[in-house]
Amino acid sequence: MKIIIMGCGRVGARFASLMDEDGHEVTVLDNDTYSFRRLPASFGGTALFGNGIDEEAQKRAGIEEADVFVALTQGDNRNVMSCQIAKHVFNVPRVMCRIYDPLREEMYSALGLETISPTKVFAQLLKDKIDKKEEKAED
Amino acid sequence: MYIIVVGGGRLGYYLLKALLNEGHEVLVLEKDVRVCKTITDELGSVCFRGDGCEASTLAEVGTGRADMLVAVTGDDEDNLVACQVAKHKHNVPRTIARLRNPQNAALFKKLGVDVTISTTDIIIETIEREVPTHPLTQLMSLDEKGLVIVDVKISTESTTVGKMVKELSLPKESKLALIIPHEGSTHVPAANTVLRAGDQIIAVTSPETKEALRAALRGI
Numbered sequence: 609m610k611i612i613i614m615g616c617g618r619v620g621a622r623f624a625s626l627m628d629e630d631g632h633e634v635t636v637l638d639n640d641t642y643s644f645r646r647l648p649a650s651f652g653g654t655a656l657f658g659n660g661i662d663e664e665a666q667k668r669a670g671i672e673e674a675d676v677f678v679a680l681t682q683g684d685n686r687n688v689m690s691c692q693i694a695k696h697v698f699n700v701p702r703v704m705c706r707i708y709d710p711l712r713e714e715m716y717s718a719l720g721l722e723t724i725s726p727t728k729v730f731a732q733l734l735k736d737k738i739d740k741k742e743e744k745a746e747d
Numbered sequence: 748m749y750i751i752v753v754g755g756g757r758l759g760y761y762l763l764k765a766l767l768n769e770g771h772e773v774l775v776l777e778k779d780v781r782v783c784k785t786i787t788d789e790l791g792s793v794c795f796r797g798d799g800c801e802a803s804t805l806a807e808v809g810t811g812r813a814d815m816l817v818a819v820t821g822d823d824e825d826n827l828v829a830c831q832v833a834k835h836k837h838n839v840p841r842t843i844a845r846l847r848n849p850q851n852a853a854l855f856k857k858l859g860v861d862v863t864i865s866t867t868d869i870i871i872e873t874i875e876r877e878v879p880t881h882p883l884t885q886l887m888s889l890d891e892k893g894l895v896i897v898d899v900k901i902s903t904e905s906t907t908v909g910k911m912v913k914e915l916s917l918p919k920e921s922k923l924a925l926i927i928p929h930e931g932s933t934h935v936p937a938a939n940t941v942l943r944a945g946d947q948i949i950a951v952t953s954p955e956t957k958e959a960l961r962a963a964l965r966g967i
Binding site (some may be wrong): 650661662663664683684685686688689692693697709711712715718719 | 800801802803823824825827828831832835836848850852854856857
């Protein structure tokens with residue numbers, strides 16, 4: 609699969625190297641080349657300088673042939689905008705969007721984007737862990 | 748009308764002032780506490796501190812009854828999201844977004860923003876108008892119709908001077924609306940109207956055929 613990842617932060621870099629190890633064709637896009645230091649030396653994909661909310665930059669990253677687009681920058685709105693470009697302008701088959709704000713995440717999910725809110729996921733995960741411990745103690 | 752303005756920067760500030768002067772109920776949403784305080788000190792309690800892209804902030808300021816939301820922050824992505832949240836969460840009938848990147852106009856329209864205003868385009872158009880030798884100036888853009896209104900100047904070098912309108916090979920999307928001559932009265936061009944040096948021609952055309960129209964009218 610051809611995968612484009614926008615944002616080379618901790619999550620972006622790690623996800624890129626996981627997909628690269630699995631043999632996918634990975635392109636990472638970031639508007640700060642310094643963030644590419646997070647990619648491991650073994651990374652075999654492409655690291656591209658560019659602003660993911662710009663249609664031209666998405667084209668340069670090969671969006672027209674991409675199977676998956678994932679937005680992982682720090683900005684919810686940047687992620688939302690880039691994902692909508694990938695989905696509605698370039699018709700990428702699978703578009704995934706990280707949105708920290710749970711309310712915004714619900715709205716864009718209702719509008720048809722595939723969204724993940726790390727805030728919701730992590731809070732739930734912590735709660736589940738605590739609940740499990742309590743259950744064990746009760747037993 | 749109840750109008751919400753997202754972004755209290757220079758543009759937001761002057762927009763707020765203008766809308767208040769017209770007697771509207773206006774509220775500015777601004778993230779920066781200092782900017783918000785400056786506005787409040789000067790104009791009264793018309794600034795709410797908060798993120799205009801957040802559904803909860805918009806709910807708090809009663810966006811549900813707003814007639815219009817205008818997003819004028821310096822970031823296109825923030826303006827897009829503010830308009831989308833207003834539209835989809837709060838059913839605001841009209842949303843307007845300021846654009847930094849003129850290329851985003853079509854995208855924003857597609858994503859449901861009612862009106863986009865590219866400050867970059869407006870500044871370029873205004874400067875072009877001030878350049879006296881510029882043969883074609885865009886006066887106005889009718890986005891919804893996909894048309895532009897332009898002003899073409901006929902100069903002494905134009906090879907079309909002395910020709911009749913029907914002799915020109917105008918692009919078929921173009922219509923000549925008005926001729927403002929150097930001297931004499933403004934007239935509506937007919938098929939046998941003769942072009943003169945110094946004429947200013949106001950025409951309607953599609954953005955793509957702007958240059959073809961200029962070439963047809965000036966012949967150079």
